[in-house]
Amino acid sequence: MTPEAVVFDIGNVLIEWNPERFYDSRIGPDRRKRMFAEVDLHGMNDLIDAGALFKETIDDWALKYPDWTTEIRWWFDHWIDMASPRIEGSIALMRALRAKGVPVFALTNFGIHSFAYAQTQYDFLSEFDRAYVSGHMGVIKPDAAIYAGVEADCGIAPGRLIFTDDRADNIAAAAARGWQTHLFTGWQGWAERLVQAGLVTEREAGI
Template identity: 75%
Template sequence: MTIEAVIFDIGNVLIEWNPERFYDWTLGRAEREAFFAEVDLHAMNDAVDAGAPFRETVYAWAERHPDWAAEIRMWHDNWIDLASPRIEGSIALLRALRLRGVPVFALTNFGIDSFAYAQTQYDFLTEFDQAFVSGHMGVIKPDPRIYEMVEADCGVAPGRLLFTDDRADNIAAAQARGWQTHRFEGWQGWARRLVAAELLTEKEAGL
């Protein structure tokens, strides 16, 4: 089936997202492991991604866990260090698709405030034809509702969407809706998938 639009996840597709690595650098691995075992930071982040205010949510968690308050606040105060670096090969593919006139969307678990801030740091986050951001939608992947909302808004039939994401559960949820998918494990594999779909030539894909 002909692909009419390509959908990119952002974290670990266009930007590396590895909070554990950041805290390993700042605290050391042993202390980071103790910290993460005691405080469920990913649950905190899910709340932000579902629409809770970024700073207020993080700082409220810091107040609830005074032994780790300074470290928790770093999730907000040093956030761009958690969400970096850029994945240049994927950014080049996004731009190559747009040069070919292929509609390119984002579908991302991202907070309202953190996404707005990220757009000031990463120019390519303003280049999507449409950006579907969980914080604004009030639901996060892999909940089926978020995929339904994308379909309704973009007007493209599920089978004509090609979606890449690094997480197997997000991919499985998209497949259940009938989307074409690619599990992202590196920009080169994604490039080959786009070439196989005849959306880019090998040269355009940087291969």
């Protein structure tokens, strides 16, 4: 079944997202591991992705953990350093699809304010035909409600959506609703899948 729209995750699909790498570079792997063991920073980020305020949430967590106050605040102060670099092959694929008239959506766990900020840093984040951002939707992947929200808004049958994400649990949740899926491990594999789906040629996909 030929897809009618292509749905991209953003983190580790269009932009690398690796807070651990950033902290390793600042405080070293051993201290970073201790910090992440003591402070659930990804849990904090899930709150932001679900709609909590960006800076205020980070500041609250920084106050809860006085041994790590400075480092926790880096999550806000150096956020763009954690959400980089761009994955150029994926961005080129997105643009190749849109050039052919294929609707391209984003479905991303992203905070309201952090996404708005990211749009000022990455031009392509404003190029989606539709952007489904968890912070605005009030629910994060892999909750089934976020996929249902996409279906209800775009009006496209689940089987006509093809979705890529780097997390197996997010992919499994989409597949359970009947979406076509691809577990992202690199832009080349995603390009091959889009070629197989008949949406782009190998030349257009850059492979």
